[in-house]
Amino acid sequence: MNAQSQTHALQAQVSGSSFYAGMRMLPKAEREAMYAVYAFCRAVDDIADDQEGDRRVRGVLLDQWRTDIDALYDGRAPGQASIVAEAVQRFGLKRADFHAVIDGMAMDIDRDIRWPSFAELDLYCDRVASAVGRLSVRIFGMEEQPGLALSHHLGRALQLTNILRDIDEDAAIGRVYLPLEAFQKAGIPLTTPAEVVADxxxxxxxxxxxxxARDHYANAKAIFAGRPRGHLIAPRLMDAAYSKVLIRMETVGWAAPRHRIRVSKAGLIWTIVRLSFWR
Structure with a gap:
């Protein structure tokens, strides 16, 4: 596949994502790098979420991604990691952040995560969300310290919002990401995922x-308010859209039966227009 064909293929992969609208506003090089990072994340996430696949086989597939990432950084044939090769070279993306994403997916393969401790939940959020943020802010051109801080807070805010939105979907596949200590405080017996989320x-x-999550959104907004350098319309868009999802969920609550709150496409378009004038 030549470079142009690969770019079109990566764009097609990301086009159904809520991130796509923000990515399209980026300059060409940054946009294509983000498509590549998204494609990497999709690939390893699909392995982690493959409910039909054997855990051992899925672990082998993830390990192959780790091997290919290492090959890319060591100057050897990168295999499937070739999709991020240009982004790594152009924007100085760090090997450790790709490894962290893979490690986060491995947590879902090792076992079905159920009522993790706050510490384990935070580690999971760092790997599957904030590590993606650390890759992204380099592409966006942020300086290191505000970039790391934004990755930390916005990544966790978005992941916690997704967890709160997907309680029923996760329970249906045997996962409950809400923290152990909160269940203990509420007095909910930890029996089966279905029974726990119905309480x-x-x-x-x-x-x-x-x-x-609200605290993390507040910290992310404080970083944005400092007007850091970089192409930040994509993270601003995610912050604006998903913080509203959190507010709507808090308004209706989480007692069963729950209805999944979705990102409004019309709202996304309006937010893009507003941010385009603001930046």
């Missing part, structure tokens, strides 16, 4: 996580 007291558990 009316889960609203208190979810609200404790929502409060953490």
């Amino acid at each position: 009316s007291r889960i609203d208190a558990v979810a609200r404790e996580v929502a409060a953490q």
Whole structure:
């Protein structure tokens, strides 16, 4: 596949994502690098979420990605990691951040995560979300310190929002990402995922996580307010859209039966217009 064909293929992969609208506003080199990072994330996430696949086989597939990433950085034939080769070279993306994303996906393969401790949940969020942010802010051209801070806070905010939005979907495949300590405080017995998420007291558990997400959004907004350098319309868009999803969830609560709150496409378009004039 030549470079142009690969770019079109990567664009097609990302086009259904809520991130796509923000990515399209980036300059060409940054846009194509983000398509590549997204394609990498999609590939390893699909391995982690393949409910039909054997855990051992899925682990081998993830390990191959780790091997290929290492080959890319060591100057050897990169295999499937060739999709991020140009982005790595142009923007100085770090090997450790790709490894962190793979490590996060491996957590889902090693076992179905159920009621992790706050510390384990935070580690999971760092790997599957903030590490992606660390790759992204380099592409966006941010300086290191505000970039790392934004990755930390916005990555966790977005991942916690997704966890709160996907409680029922996750429980259906045997996963409950809400933290152990909050369940203990609420007095919910940890039996099966289906029973746990059906307990009316889960609203208190979810609200404790929502409060953490709100704090992370507030910290991210403070970083944006400092007007850091970089092409930041994409992270601003995600912050604006998903913080509203969190507010809507807090308004309706998490008692069953729950209805999945979605990002408004019309709202995304309006936010893009507003941010385009603001930046």
